[in-house]
Amino acid sequence: MGIPVFILAGLLVHVVFLASIFDIYFSSPLVHGMTPQQTPLPPPARRLVLFVADGLRADSLFELNSNNTPQAPYLRAILENNGSWGISHTRVPTESRPGHVALIAGFYEDVSAVAKGWKENPVEFDSVFNESKYTWSWGSPDILPMFAKGATGDHVYTFCYTAESEDFGAQDAAELDTWVFDHVKSFFNSSRSNQTLFSALNEEKVVLFLHLLGIDTNGHAHRPYSKEYKENIRKVDEGVKEVVSVLESFYGNDGKTAYILTSDHGMTDWGSHGAGHPSETLTPLIAWGAGVNYPQKVTSQLFEDNFLKGIFNYVKMRMLLFAQADIAPLMASLIGVPFPLNSVGTLPLEYLNNTDHFKAESMFTNAVQVLEQFKVTKHMVKKKNVSLNNNYCCTVPLSDSEQINFLKKARLYIQQQKYNEAVSLCKTLINLALEGLSYYHTYDRLFLGLSIAVSFVGWTTYVILVIIKTHTNLINYQSNNKVSWKFLLFLFSALCILGLFLKFCLVANLWSLPIGQAVGFFLTCILGIELLVFSFFYRSTLTVGLLVFAGWPVITQLWVQAKRTTLIWTLLCVLLAVFPLMPVVGRESNIPLVIAAGLTTLLISCFSLASFSRGEYKYQSKEDLKVYLYQMFSIALSTYVVSSTHNSLKNKQGLPIFNQIISWMTLAFSSALPLLSPTLLFQRLFSILLSLMATYLLLSTGYEALFPLVLSGLLLAWIQMEQEALQHYGLSLKPKVTLAVFNFAYATDITQFRQLHLDDIRRSFFFVSFCWLLRRVVMSFSCFPSFDPASVYCFLTVFSPFMMGGLLLLKVVIPFVLVSCAFEAVQVTTQLSSKSLFLIVLVISDIMALHFFFLVKDYGSWLDIGTSISHYVLVMSLTIFMMLMNGLAQLLTTKRLELSRRTKHHST
Incomplete structure (x- = not known):
């Protein structure tokens, strides 16, 4: 099988493996064909008003100010005198779409639906709005249309502001909520002169939905403990009071209106949401009006969760606990409409006064x-x-x-x-x-899971066979050049035993027991893979691994022949080991560190320019020098843009258009500039670093801006250490190559490639380890899975989930490109084909993926199930990603764009 065909086959296999987990665990829970069910008794309310304060934390609503006054005095008076209150538990992911679907339709949408958009529904579903006689809604264009589209008939009406209004850099995001309140009041005032509308508003089974996005926007932009966030809560409290007054006046205080205020999700202290922290999953609910129970004072209440204890201490009234999906049947019961067909909520009777x-x-x-x-x-x-x-x-x-x-x-x-x-x-x-x-719903999981596990074993067996047959001398070919069936049987059995051994040790918890007599190298490989798996749960494991890497030259005696490189390697390993211990980026922006990273990059560039201007590193033409100088200018410009943008946003002046243009232009040209530079090893790698660093600075908000610099230094030391190791073990087919003059473009001669050696497994393991380091550390830089848009403010501040998500993904990709290019350099400088080492990487990654496949749960809490699945998805995604990065690295290191150059005429 040729290399292109093999790569395509590998991509297809891994895409199937990845897609399978969605079919097994993320299939839609919706079924159709049920008969609507409705309570036969008359309901207590003729109409329902639903306020959803997007991104409102439960503790932020109920906490007291420094002067011991309520944060929301009107709502506080209601829960103390007129209504009931409680805390609803959301499910991960804590995002707007699944939160609103749970609130209004009563079921928990499968996770994959989040990626299918806010405005379009992957499947049609029933909701309280659909079952109502009329529904009028005001708010965000990202939320309202999805409930109107799925409604049968023409009875769900939406009034949305423009998408451009959702600007994280706006002077006051609370204006989004003011827009809603003003339009609701204007709507009811104008209805008095419109007899058709007036009659419709006085019908039974009417729902009014007010989606309030300002709190969420201010939380992202300024954090939940900011003055802007708290002031927005106060404005929502005042707006709710005004709307209630208008409605009661319109309906003549008939006592037939029920009110519910809640939130779709909460928010972390650093202004993000999407994960499972209590600050994100615990949302407030206050209900009052027709059919709603009155408050009950209690002196104490038992809670296992400290977050809940803190909230209760603010209120000292009986707190009701329920699931977010329970709110849909509550609303249906209050106004007497059929329960949504796919609702899995249980009616919270404690809220009913009937x-x-x-x-x-x-x-x-x-x-x-x-x-x-x-x-x-x-x-x-x-x-x-x-x-x-x-x-x-x-x-x-x-x-x-x-x-x-x-x-x-x-x-x-x-x-x-x-x-x-x-x-x-x-x-x-x-x-x-x-x-x-x-x-x-989970009936087919066992059969499908076994099928995927067997397929994993078969694929990994095939890859190992390709490695042994093509890149080693372990097989004695027969005359027909076919591998013995006995060898195939032995290899397949060994791989099956390895998989069963991993599974058995996992289930029986036998990792701590003596395994018996085994080959040390095999144990080391197993231990290394287990440490990588363990790092998914504890980031500090990566720190331990990097410290072990720091001692590698000493253990193997490499330091004897490369003392200077060993010292650099050790120091950079120790320095890089600090990053997994750092807090998640996004808690607090630290722009001075980003500026420091930009200035440090410029300083290093100046020293490198001096080196590239003389001796073995010397540039071959002025055009090459111009490319390098342009990249330095781009770094300086990016540093300025970051500083200028965040100062402008801090002063509430919005994103300067000049900064936005420069940011997008830098992103557009950064990927092409390395292809204009020389293909000499250090010059090309440094060119790649400068181009990517210019974009990375624009996406940074703190200490993570320093990460690519430390990582790149370690990768360059790795390249040199691997060449020393090649000579140390006597594996080189030719004299030691001077890396200063090594040219990527001339490193594709297949006659210069050697067969694989045992030490090459260690090289592949280093690469995999660097990739997992990036997955754990860089993902935290980019605030995945929580959503924090602060990293993309140089590019845009108007809410655009897919554009923002794409930029955050780019921030993750950049360090991977650096590692992949370094790995490409390691392969060619150690006289290996690009395919051979990567096949070992593929085997290691697939063994890890199979390991996580065995760790997938379909029991326990939803968060435990979702976490176990997400780990498998991440491993599989990263495996596919590494295959793509391998091809991209070859392109970036070996190819060069030749621009038209003016020919110099010399006089004779």
């Missing part, structure tokens, strides 16, 4: 609605899987007869006015139906 009969009927309706989903899902799975029979499904409760018995018994309890017993039985039925839903 008769026990109404509560029992509502809970019965809730139970039938969830049971309908269970029945449809079970039917679909049985239809798809012919082998699925009653004997196999005996572990799942709720047979057809049990369903009938539950419903009959609950209905009998209601008829006998045993309402508490009916409610208890309905809750049991809901829990059993949700358990059954989960079972049938």
